[in-house]
Amino acid sequence: MRKLVLIAAATAALSTVAFAQSPPQLPPGEGRDIVAVACSQCHTTNIINIMRKSAAGWREHVYDMFDRGAQVSDTEVDVVVDYLAANFGPGVNVPKFEVAALPDGAGKDLVQQRCGTACHDLTRVVVPRHGRKDWDRVVARMIQVGAPLTADEGKTIAAYLQEKFGEK
DSSP: OHHHHHHHHHHHHHHHHHTSSSOOOOOOSTTHHHHHHHHHTTSOTHHHHTOOOOHHHHHHHHHHHHHTTOOOOTTTHHHHHHHHHHHHSTTSSOOOOOOOOOOOSTTHHHIIIIITTTTSOTHHHHSOOEETTHHHHHHHHHHHTTOSOOHHHHHHHHHHHHHHHEEO
């Protein structure tokens, strides 16, 4: 639990720093006002801007937030999911980040191409230190929520992350 809290705090801090000079605005569209109000009750909407999920991934995320107390009615869930998937899906409206340097190794190019451009910046790769076996779970989860990866690419990426960023 402590590790989860630290990762969440680091992600929030990084998103705040990344957008410190010009905070992003939520794009217009049906569902924007619901997202702005419901999400900002607990955190800034900046965090949404660095997340990229498929519609299924956003639906799961919205229900998770709903379970945590987000004020979204049952009738608003579809509108919110459609809005988030349309504006923050894989490869959609990805903000430009300063690219973190990755160490050389088998899988580096794949991590840069698949992780660092389609869904989020590479800070989300280099900052958290997962246990070696945890990277398998993290990469599998990314594929489940819509990361544009084949199973073989996922294995290559997980092996690279385990070697370069896994806690020993």
